Amino acid sequence: MEVLALIGPSGSGKSYRAQAVAHDYNVEAIIDDGLLIQGGNILAGCSAKQQPTRVGAIKAALFLDEQQAQEVRQKLNEFKPQRILIIGTSESMAQRIARRLQLPEPARYISINEIASPREIARAQQIRRRYGKHVIPAPTVEVKSRFSGTIIEPLRIFLRRRNAPPGKSRNLWVEQTTVRPTFTFLGKFYIADSALIQICEYVLKKSGLLQPHIQVQSTPAGISLLVEVSANYGQPLRPLLEKARDRLQEVIEEMTALRVLKIDLILKTLVLPEK
Numbered sequence: 001m002e003v004l005a006l007i008g009p010s011g012s013g014k015s016y017r018a019q020a021v022a023h024d025y026n027v028e029a030i031i032d033d034g035l036l037i038q039g040g041n042i043l044a045g046c047s048a049k050q051q052p053t054r055v056g057a058i059k060a061a062l063f064l065d066e067q068q069a070q071e072v073r074q075k076l077n078e079f080k081p082q083r084i085l086i087i088g089t090s091e092s093m094a095q096r097i098a099r100r101l102q103l104p105e106p107a108r109y110i111s112i113n114e115i116a117s118p119r120e121i122a123r124a125q126q127i128r129r130r131y132g133k134h135v136i137p138a139p140t141v142e143v144k145s146r147f148s149g150t151i152i153e154p155l156r157i158f159l160r161r162r163n164a165p166p167g168k169s170r171n172l173w174v175e176q177t178t179v180r181p182t183f184t185f186l187g188k189f190y191i192a193d194s195a196l197i198q199i200c201e202y203v204l205k206k207s208g209l210l211q212p213h214i215q216v217q218s219t220p221a222g223i224s225l226l227v228e229v230s231a232n233y234g235q236p237l238r239p240l241l242e243k244a245r246d247r248l249q250e251v252i253e254e255m256t257a258l259r260v261l262k263i264d265l266i267l268k269t270l271v272l273p274e275k
Contacts, residue, residue, distance in 0.1 A: 003104050005086045005094035008112025013124035014087050017115055018137040021085060025110075028081035030137055031097060034060035036072045037137060044075040062093070063100040073101055191256050196223065203251050204229060207244035210271060222259030223252075226266075233270040241265050 006021055008014050018030050029038045035045040046068045048057040063069040076084075086106060088094035094106050112121060193216040204212045209229040217224040225248070231237060249260045 001081065001104060002083045003086060003098055003106045004083065004108050004110060005088060005091065005106035006110045006112065007088050007090055007094060008121070009125070010089055011125045012112045012121045013116055014112055015137050016124060017112070018085065018087055021110060021115060025083065025085070027083045027085040029076070029079075029083075030085045030087065031072070031101070032087040032137060033057075034063065034068065036075055038079070038081070043079075044071045062096055069100050076101065076103075191258065193218070196225075196252065196256070196258075199252060199255060200225065200227065200248060203248050204244060207247055208232070208235075208240060209244055211269075213268075219261070222261040224262040224264075225260070226264045228266045228268045230269045230271050231267055233272050237267060241267060 004021075004025060004027065006014050006018060015032055018032060021027070022030055029036060029043075031037075031045075033048040035047050036043045045063075046060050046065070048060040051057040051060050059065065060068065063072065084103065086094045086097050086103075088097060091106075091109055094109070097103075098105055116124075196216050197214045200214045201212055204227070209231055211230040213228040215226040217226075227248075229244075231240060245263050245265045248263055248265075252258060252260050
């Protein structure tokens, strides 16, 4: 197994360009900010960007939690990649991550300055300082299940690489994700159950359902809803309920950035038309 390391200052665009580097060097897996990513899939780990404090983020990025480190080691032993890319702010950080995961020391260090211009690096750092945005080199569908309550944006970019190897195209489409980690906010934010219930009531009313009674169960992974409703007699009920359930999930996730784990939508009564 060969280990490479992509290094550069925080916010300089390492994660943004990680997939392009992996493509150039035939890397099979990326280790970035506490996660093991392979082929756009998050296989194991706990992202530093999920941590509530900067200290917690640093510990996650270095795999100081034994359970997190063991989970990644196990996955690496299962699929045995021939080449791995570690993302870090310095050579010593990459070496420390390799030791925690019981990997060989990096055989090559690739500086962000080799693959990005000074102007591109400065722009990346400006975006980090101003907006607090972090990139995860994985598609949004993978990231969303792990980042309930975090602002997530899909990012599909077109990279024109400076030093593409012979036989490799200089142009590459990459699907990844930007997030606003908890520790970048000035304080914390909460969405009360009452606010979620009001959103649900509005959506259900627009969907043609009546007298909703809603219970919300919140967990760190997301929310689950138990919804009891009434409906007017004389219309196809299953399509009505399925459409309302799907619309409910769509609106809640779009408005709150919370992940909806489950919606149990139960029709309790039918309302008969008045004579």
